[in-house]
Amino acid sequence: MTSTVPAAASLNKFEKFKAEKDGLAVKAELEHFAKIGWEAMDETDRDHRLKWMGVFFRPVTPGKFMMRMRIPNGVISSSQLRVLAGVVQRYGEDGSADITTRQNIQLRGVRIEDIPDIFSQFERVGLTSIQSGMDNVRNITGSPVAGLDADELIDTRELCQQVQDLITHKGQGNPAFTNLPRKFNIAIAGCRDNSVHAEINDIAFVPAFKDDRLGFNVLVGGFFSAKRCAAAIPMDVWVEPSQVVALCEAILIVYRDHGLRANRQKARLMWLIDEWGMERFRSRVENQLGYTLQTAAPKDEILWDKRDHIGVYPQKQAGLNYVGLHVPVGRLQATDMFDLARLAEVYGSGELRLTVEQNIIIPNVPDSRVGLLLEEPLLQRFTVEPSPLVRSLVSCTGAQFCNFALIETKNRALALIKELDAELICPQPVRIHWTGCPNSCGQPQVADIGLMGTKTRKDGKAVDGVDLYMGGKVGKDAHLGQCVQKGIPCEDLKPILVSLLIQNFGAQPRDPQVSELNSSHGAGIHITVSDDAMTG
Ligand code: SRM
Ligand code: SF4
Numbered sequence: 001m002t003s004t005v006p007a008a009a010s011l012n013k014f015e016k017f018k019a020e021k022d023g024l025a026v027k028a029e030l031e032h033f034a035k036i037g038w039e040a041m042d043e044t045d046r047d048h049r050l051k052w053m054g055v056f057f058r059p060v061t062p063g064k065f066m067m068r069m070r071i072p073n074g075v076i077s078s079s080q081l082r083v084l085a086g087v088v089q090r091y092g093e094d095g096s097a098d099i100t101t102r103q104n105i106q107l108r109g110v111r112i113e114d115i116p117d118i119f120s121q122f123e124r125v126g127l128t129s130i131q132s133g134m135d136n137v138r139n140i141t142g143s144p145v146a147g148l149d150a151d152e153l154i155d156t157r158e159l160c161q162q163v164q165d166l167i168t169h170k171g172q173g174n175p176a177f178t179n180l181p182r183k184f185n186i187a188i189a190g191c192r193d194n195s196v197h198a199e200i201n202d203i204a205f206v207p208a209f210k211d212d213r214l215g216f217n218v219l220v221g222g223f224f225s226a227k228r229c230a231a232a233i234p235m236d237v238w239v240e241p242s243q244v245v246a247l248c249e250a251i252l253i254v255y256r257d258h259g260l261r262a263n264r265q266k267a268r269l270m271w272l273i274d275e276w277g278m279e280r281f282r283s284r285v286e287n288q289l290g291y292t293l294q295t296a297a298p299k300d301e302i303l304w305d306k307r308d309h310i311g312v313y314p315q316k317q318a319g320l321n322y323v324g325l326h327v328p329v330g331r332l333q334a335t336d337m338f339d340l341a342r343l344a345e346v347y348g349s350g351e352l353r354l355t356v357e358q359n360i361i362i363p364n365v366p367d368s369r370v371g372l373l374l375e376e377p378l379l380q381r382f383t384v385e386p387s388p389l390v391r392s393l394v395s396c397t398g399a400q401f402c403n404f405a406l407i408e409t410k411n412r413a414l415a416l417i418k419e420l421d422a423e424l425i426c427p428q429p430v431r432i433h434w435t436g437c438p439n440s441c442g443q444p445q446v447a448d449i450g451l452m453g454t455k456t457r458k459d460g461k462a463v464d465g466v467d468l469y470m471g472g473k474v475g476k477d478a479h480l481g482q483c484v485q486k487g488i489p490c491e492d493l494k495p496i497l498v499s500l501l502i503q504n505f506g507a508q509p510r511d512p513q514v515s516e517l518n519s520s521h522g523a524g525i526h527i528t529v530s531d532d533a534m535t536g
Contacts (some may be wrong), residue, residue, distance in 0.1 A: 014135070015261050017044050023052030023134060023171045024225045034113045038063050041112075052136065054129025055115060059403040062093050066401065067118070068132040070168070072356035073160035073188075074140035075101035078341035080125045081352060085337030089117055097337060099358040101187070101394065101443055103196075104132075108401065128171035135180045137167045137252070138446060141201075143191040144309055144355045145455060148363050150316035153207040153214055153301055154190035154241055161389040162245045163188070167252070175250055182267040183261035185223070186248060188216070193304040197356060197446055199231045199478045200224060202269045203251055205244060208297035217296045218247065220281075221270035223439035226438035229445055230270050231480050232498040236292045251289040258284070291511055300451040306475035308357050308429070310391060311384050312370055315363065322353075322363040325382040329395040329410045330358025339378045358394055376514040388426040389501075393417050395434040396442030398453070405436035407453035407464040407490065420497060424507040430476070434466075445480040446472040449500065456487035470504075 011019065026033070026049045033041055033050075038057070047057045056066040069084070086097030087107050094109030109326030111117065122128060132138065142164045143149065162185060167177050171512035188205045198204035198219055205216035216239055222232030239247055252270075259272050273281050286292055309324035332340075340360060344352050349364035360382070365373055366388030374384065396402070398409025436453040444450025450469030452532040455462050465487050472481030488496060501507035 008396075010262060011104070012262065012264055014048075014264060017048060018135065018179050022175060022178055023049045023136075024131075024175055024178045026050055027053060027130075027173055029050065030116050030119065034116050038065075038112045038331040048134065051133030052131060052173075053119075054132040054443060055110070055112075056133060058401055060399070060401055061094075061109075064108065065110040065112060065115075067110050067129050068100075069105045069127060069129045070132050070139050070171075071104050071108070071354060072140045072164040073146060073157045074144050074353050074356075075146075075157055076105070076354065077125070078344040078350040078352065080127050081337055081344075083121050083125050083127065085334045085341065087114075087121070088337070089334035090114070095334055097332040097334075098397065099327060099332065099360065100139075100353050101356055101358065101396070101441060102139040103141045103144065103354045103356050105332075105354065110208060123171075126171075128168060130168050130171055130173050131178060135182055136178060137180070137184045137186060139166075140164050141185075141187040141196040141356060143189055143195050144353045144361055145195075145313075145315075145322055145363070146190055148315040148317070148322050149191060150319075152191050152312070152316075154216070156188040156190040159188050159205075159241060159244050163248050166245055166249055171380050177256065180252070181261045182264065184252070184269065186245065189302065192301055193306045193475050194302045194478055195306060195309075197355070197443065197474065197478070198222070198302075199480070200443065200446065201232060203234050203248060205239070206300045206302055208238060210238045210294065210297040210301040213240070215297075216244065217300045220251070221268075221273045223268045223270055224440035224443070224445060225265065225268065226268075226440075227265045229440065229480060231478070233273070233278070234296055235278065236296045238295065238297045239293065246289060247285070247293075250285045253288050254281070254284050264386055278486070289361075302476050302478075304475055308359070308392060309355055309361055310359060310386065312365075312374075317364070319367050320363075321359050321365045321367065323347075323365050323370065323373060323384060324355070324359060324361045325379065325384060326386040326391060327359050327382050328390070328414055329393060331410060336378065340382075343373065343376060343378065357392065387421050388429045389421045389424065389432075389507075390417050392429040392431040392448075393434075394431070394442055394447070396436050398434070398436035402436060405453060406455055407436055407466070409434045409436045409442065409453060410507065411434070412490065413451075416494060416497070419494060420501065423498065423510055424501055425510055426505060426507045428505065430501060430505045431472070431506075433472075444469040444472075445482075446474050446483060446506070447479070448472065449497070450481055451467075451493075452483075454487060456489055458489045458491070466490060466493060468496075470500075471536065 054068045091109030140160040147154045185201040187201040200222045204219040208217040218235045218237040219232035347392040353361035395410045395413040399405035431448045433447035451466040457467030468485040469481045
């Protein structure tokens with residue numbers, strides 16, 4: 001590759017080990033790793049290169065690996081879900097799974113000795129976890145109700161699959177894209193509500209008409225990192241759906257060959273666009289493609305507020321419905337996964353969809369079967385009617401499994417939302433996103449109320465805390481929220497949230513006396529937010 005990779009002496013640690021041995025090389029060594037066990041493995045292979053296979057060493061739970069799948073467009077079959085359920089089931093209490101903020105699934109508790117067998121099982125049902133971590137392209141997100149939604153403009157399923165096939169060479173691994181300067185996110189929206197958070201992807205396709213032809217406007221450079229968060233900006237390009245894969249390939253090659261590699265905090269695509277300017281970036285991509293791109297359509301078709309798809313909705317196919325289940329903070333146990341696979345077969349067509357809100361949709365449920373599905377025991381827990389407060393809770397992994405975490409998130413988020421829900425009636429959903437550290441995997445900047453883990457001090461002691469974000473707007477005219485208050489001790493958070501929910505989101509105390517007391521505890525904190533923060 002003709003690249004601007006710096007001289008070996010100036011390479012950072014990651015560039016050095018990638019130059020020594022490509023991450024994908026460990027694919028040929030999995031049997032060997034399984035034999036020798038995790039303790040005897042070369043540390044760089046174990047802690048880093050295995051991520052090219054989607055296998056993540058967890059320093060918090062050594063020997064119990066996490067596996068990150070690739071589920072393009074979040075479409076998964078019941079037989080695939082059953083295979084994933086079987087994987088986590090064999091690890092008993094250590095085994096569980098999470099639906100991720102990229103419409104994907106991660107498995108927990110996995111032992112290295114089982115990896116070869118697990119990969120054979122994946123292959124049998126067309127699943128892959130390849131290239132899902134480190135300097136690779138992440139899960140390709142698409143509209144979760146693609147092909148079902150009466151108002152959809154472009155069915156994104158095939159496009160997401162094709163982009164994944166390009167990047168991973170149909171799941172076999174593609175050395176052309178295993179040494180990017182950094183991680184890379186691609187999203188394809190075919191709907192009117194920007195259900196993929198286009199604005200936070202390195203490349204995003206949003207539907208737009210050009211001269212009566214339907215295609216996509218292209219945004220580039222969106223990302224979150226501990227140092228900087230940037231919304232994607234227009235590339236001033238419009239493409240036909242048939243050009244999507246080639247454009248992704250061209251941008252990835254330009255990024256691979258010219259992206260900045262010296263400092264990992266300045267290596268995401270936006271930093272290259274900053275350095276070059278959009279005109280030069282665009283022209284390099286055109287050179288790579290071999291033709292001139294059309295300029296963007298004057299407006300895109302993202303016209304709606306974002307939907308969360310929880311509930312029962314008629315599909316474009318007469319007599320069929322999709323049923324969106326709320327999965328609290330995306331956490332699944334093996335029994336839940338087996339049950340979901342069964343429900344999809346008994347009531348639907350054996351297919352399920354995942355959402356970036358960490359929930360699940362069962363599509364293709366006939367009108368006559370909806371009532372019976374709603375009576376299933378699992379739907380009492382994974383309900384179609386969560387309360388408005390509980391409904392939009394999202395949380396990253398946090399300290400339970402993630403060594404970057406500054407605080408525990410998922411369990412804390414659930415416990416607090418239950419307390420708030422017991423105390424307040426909220427007239428509308430409030431999107432509360434938790435993230436355990438500034439890496440922002442839980443996307444606090446897209447939330448109505450975003451909570452980012454930090455360490456703070458109280459009474460002279462270091463305690464778990466959060467930075468409070470507000471004003472994130474999703475859907476039409478999406479924009480990122482800002483930090484409005486730093487270092488709130490977690491133990492003081494509840495009255496502050498009570499107060500915010502009452503003042504900014506129209507919440508009412510269930511018992512006025514109790515809540516008055518609670519919110520008066522938070523009254524010392526004055527937070528000014530724009531009207532946008534009150535969209536709910
Ligand atoms: Fe993330 C790293 C979990 C979505 C930004 N992310 C990590 C690691 C791999 C760190 C680690 O090795 O422990 C976390 C694994 C923890 C674990 O055991 O689960 C992790 N990220 C997640 C997930 C599972 C959060 C969730 O609970 O849903 C999401 C998996 C998505 C997927 O299926 O691929 C996840 N991460 C995101 C997002 C949100 C998104 O894509 O919409 C972001 C912000 C958007 C972005 O990337 O621009 C995000 N993760 C990061 C970063 C900061 C990247 C940067 O440029 O600095 C890191 C750290 C890094 O890459 O150095 C990171
Ligand atoms: Fe881990 Fe931080 Fe990402 Fe949460 S935000 S999963 S704590 S890296």
